[in-house]
Amino acid sequence: MSKRPFLGWFASPSILIAFGIAASFLAIVQFSLRAHVPGALDPGGFTLDNFTTLWKTVYGKAFVTTVLLCWWTALFTLLIGYPLAYAMVRAKSARLRSAILLISLTPLFLGEIVRTYSWMIVLGNRGFLNATLMQLGVIDRPLDLMFTMTGVVIALVHFTLPIVVVMLAAALSHIDRNLERAATSLGAGRIRCFLTVTLPLSIPGIVAATSTAFAWTFSAFATPQMIGGGKVQTISTLVYQVGFASFNFPLAASLSLVGLLFTIAVLALFNTGIRKLERIGAH
Amino acid sequence: MLTEISAIAPQDTRDDVAVQIDGVSKSFSGTVALEPIRLKVRRGEFLTLLGPSGCGKTTLLNLIAGFLEADEGELFIDRDLVTQVPPHQRKIGIVFQNYALFPHMSVAQNVAYGLRTRRVPKAETAERVREVLALVKLEDFADRRPRQLSGGQQQRVALARALVVRPRVLLLDEPFSALDRNLRSAMQVELREIQSRLGLTTVFVTHDQSEALSMSDRIAVMSRGRIRQIGTPSQIYDRPENHFVSTFVGDANLFAATLLEKTDATASLDIGKTRLSLTTFQEELPEPGPVTLFVRPEQCSLTGLDQPGAIAATVALSVYQGSYAELHLDCSVAENGRVMLRVPASEAMEPGTNVGIALPERGPAIYTTTERET
Numbered sequence: 001m002s003k004r005p006f007l008g009w010f011a012s013p014s015i016l017i018a019f020g021i022a023a024s025f026l027a028i029v030q031f032s033l034r035a036h037v038p039g040a041l042d043p044g045g046f047t048l049d050n051f052t053t054l055w056k057t058v059y060g061k062a063f064v065t066t067v068l069l070c071w072w073t074a075l076f077t078l079l080i081g082y083p084l085a086y087a088m089v090r091a092k093s094a095r096l097r098s099a100i101l102l103i104s105l106t107p108l109f110l111g112e113i114v115r116t117y118s119w120m121i122v123l124g125n126r127g128f129l130n131a132t133l134m135q136l137g138v139i140d141r142p143l144d145l146m147f148t149m150t151g152v153v154i155a156l157v158h159f160t161l162p163i164v165v166v167m168l169a170a171a172l173s174h175i176d177r178n179l180e181r182a183a184t185s186l187g188a189g190r191i192r193c194f195l196t197v198t199l200p201l202s203i204p205g206i207v208a209a210t211s212t213a214f215a216w217t218f219s220a221f222a223t224p225q226m227i228g229g230g231k232v233q234t235i236s237t238l239v240y241q242v243g244f245a246s247f248n249f250p251l252a253a254s255l256s257l258v259g260l261l262f263t264i265a266v267l268a269l270f271n272t273g274i275r276k277l278e279r280i281g282a283h
Numbered sequence: 284m285l286t287e288i289s290a291i292a293p294q295d296t297r298d299d300v301a302v303q304i305d306g307v308s309k310s311f312s313g314t315v316a317l318e319p320i321r322l323k324v325r326r327g328e329f330l331t332l333l334g335p336s337g338c339g340k341t342t343l344l345n346l347i348a349g350f351l352e353a354d355e356g357e358l359f360i361d362r363d364l365v366t367q368v369p370p371h372q373r374k375i376g377i378v379f380q381n382y383a384l385f386p387h388m389s390v391a392q393n394v395a396y397g398l399r400t401r402r403v404p405k406a407e408t409a410e411r412v413r414e415v416l417a418l419v420k421l422e423d424f425a426d427r428r429p430r431q432l433s434g435g436q437q438q439r440v441a442l443a444r445a446l447v448v449r450p451r452v453l454l455l456d457e458p459f460s461a462l463d464r465n466l467r468s469a470m471q472v473e474l475r476e477i478q479s480r481l482g483l484t485t486v487f488v489t490h491d492q493s494e495a496l497s498m499s500d501r502i503a504v505m506s507r508g509r510i511r512q513i514g515t516p517s518q519i520y521d522r523p524e525n526h527f528v529s530t531f532v533g534d535a536n537l538f539a540a541t542l543l544e545k546t547d548a549t550a551s552l553d554i555g556k557t558r559l560s561l562t563t564f565q566e567e568l569p570e571p572g573p574v575t576l577f578v579r580p581e582q583c584s585l586t587g588l589d590q591p592g593a594i595a596a597t598v599a600l601s602v603y604q605g606s607y608a609e610l611h612l613d614c615s616v617a618e619n620g621r622v623m624l625r626v627p628a629s630e631a632m633e634p635g636t637n638v639g640i641a642l643p644e645r646g647p648a649i650y651t652t653t654e655r656e657t
Contacts (some may be wrong), residue, residue, distance in 0.1 A: 069289075176381065176383060178381060179383050179385060180382040181348070181377070181383070182379065184369075185347075185370055185375055186348075186396050186445075186448060187371050187372075187401050187448065188396075188400045196396075198389060225570055
């Protein structure tokens, strides 16, 4: 008799979900290998044509856009998230700490659509941002934020920030305060202490947060779709367009499949490239 | 600017004072961690802050290091007023309980850290790192990472890192508590040797009274944010000034007594039905009334129950300790019901034996009972 008779029952939901994921993945693989019959929802016979179609410039451009979007989003999220996480871990007042936590987590609680609509209101030509800047006389013409890469990156940074802040805060809180105190007692001012002790020791956290941000942004759909408005075409918006505007399911399936493999490849490349850096902070 | 500060320093800041603490206090969100403290650490002295956890010793150390800001009072290091000086400009060295070695740097890089912040030229840095690693006998470990070292070796690196910058004061925050017993005593001897060879002013924080007694030039015994007594180890052990110090440092037998009359240091008192006349080391005795009589185990001896001045007790337990045996006696007039004394192992007695305890005529101390505290 097993000592934990319920263990099997506890595991069963995850097994069901795993089956579901495997089945839908197989369906996508299967679809990607079938021919598209214009005007019909059912696919035709087996073929590799879908993958050759993907060599067209429009699809290649979506891959480049997606990578650029992920890169800029990860970079800016990191630049904004690191100080936030640092303040959250190190702030003396408990109230300030929870305020920072609350502010950085709110994007998670807002629905994707609500959040994206809010950004459309802020970023539009007569939106909050442009109106304020024009009122202040900083600019004469509205900045092009809607339907541009910049606008999408701004909204995506907001979307990615919670996860990065939480991951960085976890990493930073594991750094022994005495290490910073030791550095200080040895004559290091704040900046030197940060650059030589805190930053190197938080590199594992930075790497983990950056790759998660990368993957997180890669799969974003509503934000690039609504704020990009078709002008910023990513893999996910293109899959939607091919699948649900042109009803070319086989091509959409092959595009998602290649997109998935591409994500894995980029993340793997990213991780090998960064492993050397990570070793600095390993402890 | 420095001369200006020296000029306003109090007159009694003589050259042999390395650290002067003038009425420094600290509270944390309303809770007093440290009452205003006055303390002078002499140059080259090994001073120990001894006390139970929460007594304020670590707070005081952090105030000297500059990791905490004092609520009031002033702090001088080498005659410089440093109350407002940030920690990285205080030129102190500190060894932490967990050593706090930089895990991402080699031993040599760890040790060189303080020299790099001071922009010491490369050649000199290399030379000084080599020297100090030789001092702590770790020449061959310069390229290792801290995690590849044993606890004792890590501690030596931490010490070397603090020493290499030639600090004005060395601060030690319970540095031995993570070491096993044998290694601990070896490291204590080694540290003390290095410290006296370099003539380094050292402030050492510990809760371990035997460590404090064996290592210190002077001990400041602390409780509840106050210094309860400051003196040499033998002053602290032989002439504790109050109830707290007598029980915190060393073993103590305490008897509930009534003080009948006193002349100078000589007192006449009743312990149960026994009347005794004693001469204490104290300059001032409490007022007649209920008091606590304090006697070290080695000052007590066994005697016949019929002897004058004998206090009745019953052997409860005899603990064999090799060269001697600890006799734990049930005694109705002892404050906690127990008295402990040490006898040669051959004279250990069976539990249940009735014995008499003889107290010395000179040496014990008498404290007011109300002063009891933990």
